[in-house]
Amino acid sequence: MRIALDAMGTDHAPDSEVAGAVAAVEQHPDLNIVLVGDEALITGRLARFPGHDRITVVHTPDRIAPDEPPVSALRRAPRSSINLGIELHKEGEADAFVSAGSTGAVMAASQLTLRALDGVDRPTLGTPFPTARGTTLVVDSGANVDCKPQQLFQFARLGAIYMHDVAGVARPAVGLLNVGSEPLKGTESVQAAHRLLADSDLNFVGNVEGRDIIHHGCDVLVCDGFIGNILLKFYESTASFVADTMRSRLAEDGLDPRLDGLFSGFDYAEYGGVPLLGVNGVSIVCHGASSPRAIKEAVGVAKRAVDSRMVSHMARDLAAGQIGNA
Amino acid sequence: MRIALDAMGTDHAPDSEVAGAVAAVEQHPDLNIVLVGDEALITGRLARFPGHDRITVVHTPDRIAPDEPPVSALRRAPRSSINLGIELHKEGEADAFVSAGSTGAVMAASQLTLRALDGVDRPTLGTPFPTARGTTLVVDSGANVDCKPQQLFQFARLGAIYMHDVAGVARPAVGLLNVGSEPLKGTESVQAAHRLLADSDLNFVGNVEGRDIIHHGCDVLVCDGFIGNILLKFYESTASFVADTMRSRLAEDGLDPRLDGLFSGFDYAEYGGVPLLGVNGVSIVCHGASSPRAIKEAVGVAKRAVDSRMVSHMARDLAAGQIGNA
Numbered sequence: 085m086r087i088a089l090d091a092m093g094t095d096h097a098p099d100s101e102v103a104g105a106v107a108a109v110e111q112h113p114d115l116n117i118v119l120v121g122d123e124a125l126i127t128g129r130l131a132r133f134p135g136h137d138r139i140t141v142v143h144t145p146d147r148i149a150p151d152e153p154p155v156s157a158l159r160r161a162p163r164s165s166i167n168l169g170i171e172l173h174k175e176g177e178a179d180a181f182v183s184a185g186s187t188g189a190v191m192a193a194s195q196l197t198l199r200a201l202d203g204v205d206r207p208t209l210g211t212p213f214p215t216a217r218g219t220t221l222v223v224d225s226g227a228n229v230d231c232k233p234q235q236l237f238q239f240a241r242l243g244a245i246y247m248h249d250v251a252g253v254a255r256p257a258v259g260l261l262n263v264g265s266e267p268l269k270g271t272e273s274v275q276a277a278h279r280l281l282a283d284s285d286l287n288f289v290g291n292v293e294g295r296d297i298i299h300h301g302c303d304v305l306v307c308d309g310f311i312g313n314i315l316l317k318f319y320e321s322t323a324s325f326v327a328d329t330m331r332s333r334l335a336e337d338g339l340d341p342r343l344d345g346l347f348s349g350f351d352y353a354e355y356g357g358v359p360l361l362g363v364n365g366v367s368i369v370c371h372g373a374s375s376p377r378a379i380k381e382a383v384g385v386a387k388r389a390v391d392s393r394m395v396s397h398m399a400r401d402l403a404a405g406q407i408g409n410a
Numbered sequence: 411m412r413i414a415l416d417a418m419g420t421d422h423a424p425d426s427e428v429a430g431a432v433a434a435v436e437q438h439p440d441l442n443i444v445l446v447g448d449e450a451l452i453t454g455r456l457a458r459f460p461g462h463d464r465i466t467v468v469h470t471p472d473r474i475a476p477d478e479p480p481v482s483a484l485r486r487a488p489r490s491s492i493n494l495g496i497e498l499h500k501e502g503e504a505d506a507f508v509s510a511g512s513t514g515a516v517m518a519a520s521q522l523t524l525r526a527l528d529g530v531d532r533p534t535l536g537t538p539f540p541t542a543r544g545t546t547l548v549v550d551s552g553a554n555v556d557c558k559p560q561q562l563f564q565f566a567r568l569g570a571i572y573m574h575d576v577a578g579v580a581r582p583a584v585g586l587l588n589v590g591s592e593p594l595k596g597t598e599s600v601q602a603a604h605r606l607l608a609d610s611d612l613n614f615v616g617n618v619e620g621r622d623i624i625h626h627g628c629d630v631l632v633c634d635g636f637i638g639n640i641l642l643k644f645y646e647s648t649a650s651f652v653a654d655t656m657r658s659r660l661a662e663d664g665l666d667p668r669l670d671g672l673f674s675g676f677d678y679a680e681y682g683g684v685p686l687l688g689v690n691g692v693s694i695v696c697h698g699a700s701s702p703r704a705i706k707e708a709v710g711v712a713k714r715a716v717d718s719r720m721v722s723h724m725a726r727d728l729a730a731g732q733i734g735n736a
Contacts, residue, residue: 317620
């Protein structure tokens with residue numbers, strides 16, 4: 085098992101990547117990591133952690149900035165750490181790719197190089213949302229703003245396989261984000277997706293309302309990437325704002341309770357990155373502010389996806405779905 | 411000034427309504443309230459608060475349940491407290507209508523009886539979201555799931571007038587809910603709405619992302635009712651869940667700090683109900699769980715809408731907009 089890790093992605097690259105890679109190989113005895121990035125910088129950091137012969141380096145000085153337009157950036161820097169890492173995966177030199185760089189660039193390079201699986205119109209980003217009981221995978225969380233019913237249905241299938249294979253949920257409950265519980269609620273597109281889901285062999289639990297998300301209304305929550313992205317950013321910012329407000333008010337009372345970790349359940353970074361689902365490979369995107377721990381968790385997610393043969397399962401399932409719908 | 415208040419709306423009607431009405435007339439010396447509902451029940455409760463000759467009763471025993479399909483319920487019970495209250499307003503016997511009953515029934519009755527203003531394709535619900543700095547009015551928050559760009563534009567105009575007249579914001583900042591800051595982000599419909607807003611005389615501050623909402627990215631946040639409803643329910647449930655989690659963890663530490671009111675800033679009930687904007691009248695919907703205080707606040711909102719001549723301002727503005735676009 086060898087995972088290619090973009091060493092130029094986080095805000096403080098390559099420090100988080102190097103420390104995360106070291107932690108990952110320590111945790112997994114069968115894991116090798118290829119760090120892709122500036123060799124001098126990486127080896128300088130690696131020297132602080134001696135004895136890790138399961139970490140190697142593929143050199144490139146080229147980096148894509150988080151705010152560059154993805155497609156033109158990939159053309160400008162064809163030997164960027166993102167391009168090189170995904171090519172390593174494509175050519176079988178690595179079994180998966182993990183990056184905390186530009187989400188758009190990782191998505192575009194994954195689609196251009198790895199290609200979408202047969203039966204997948206549009207690959208999708210699935211973001212794990214912490215809830216009162218475990219995590220809910222929100223698909224799509226920002227890759228596709230306008231979605232047809234058939235695409236929402238594909239997101240559901242991809243998300244269910246991810247939650248089964250990677251999160252170990254035996255029979256993932258799939259919900260459709262909507263404004264009410266009745267099948268005929270919502271936009272025309274969402275109503276049509278409801279019919280596709282209800283007629284499928286998925287464990288479809290029906291519509292899930294905004295108020296049900298936090299109480300874990302389902303394991304896989306299907307929505308278009310417009311609302312998924314807004315919901316994700318709203319959740320992250322609101323949870324941290326509420327926590328900060330509470331902390332400062334308690335401090336006014338002279339109270340300083342052990343608040344560290346109080347909101348760890350809401351810390352997006354702990355959940356091991358965001359998988360790009362529906363491409364012919366394992367491609368995981370991490371937050372630009374990822375800690376070493378978050379990088380380690382994302383590598384662990386990539387490893388579970390490889391170990392479980394997630395991509396083969398998706399290829400088989402979606403190709404079958406396509407034939408069934410033809 | 412006379413406001414018709416549905417006395418049969420809350421989960422514990424008419425207790426909250428009667429106590430809220432008493433508090434409202436005590437606060438506003440020029441205010442009269444007509445309670446619409448079961449006279450025997452209402453007068454029984456009113457007897458606990460002697461001396462309020464500015465509260466009168468219009469009797470009806472008919473009530474619409476929160477879960478009835480709105481339009482058929484209005485037909486089934488033409489003398490329901492919602493129908494009667496809105497008719498009082500229509501006929502000039504009351505200057506505004508407030509109800510904590512079925513949102514769908516209040517909306518339907520308002521549109522059927524009061525009618526939409528010229529230039530308004532679809533009336534809209536605007537829900538005040540508490541933020542780090544004051545409130546942001548989210549329009550539409552659930553009345554219309556599929557929205558054309560022109561409708562989003564009308565929501566913006568109606569919301570801006572509401573925030574000016576009722577909330578006293580001198581020049582309300584209008585934002586468009588979107589997945590990025592650039593004008594070409596989002597769905598085709600949202601991009602078209604962006605052009606309409608950018609070319610208008612509104613104080614348009616551009617796209618507002620999910621993460622900007624809590625930090626008060628704008629005074630009026632424009633979105634379709636599908637995402638508005640989901641966002642609202644997600645916000646309410648998440649804020650209370652985070653608060654509950656924090657409380658129980660503090661209790662584990664043996665701490666019992668003064669937490670009452672800690673999250674009052676996030677208490678939807680305090681914000682005085684949800685206005686239905688774009689009809690030829692003042693129609694305010696409250697939460698079914700409204701406290702007497704929430705009812706009093708909603709009556710206060712209705713009073714400010716009447717005092718400020720909000721509906722005249724909307725009629726003038728939207729009719730002008732229609733001519734300009736014809």
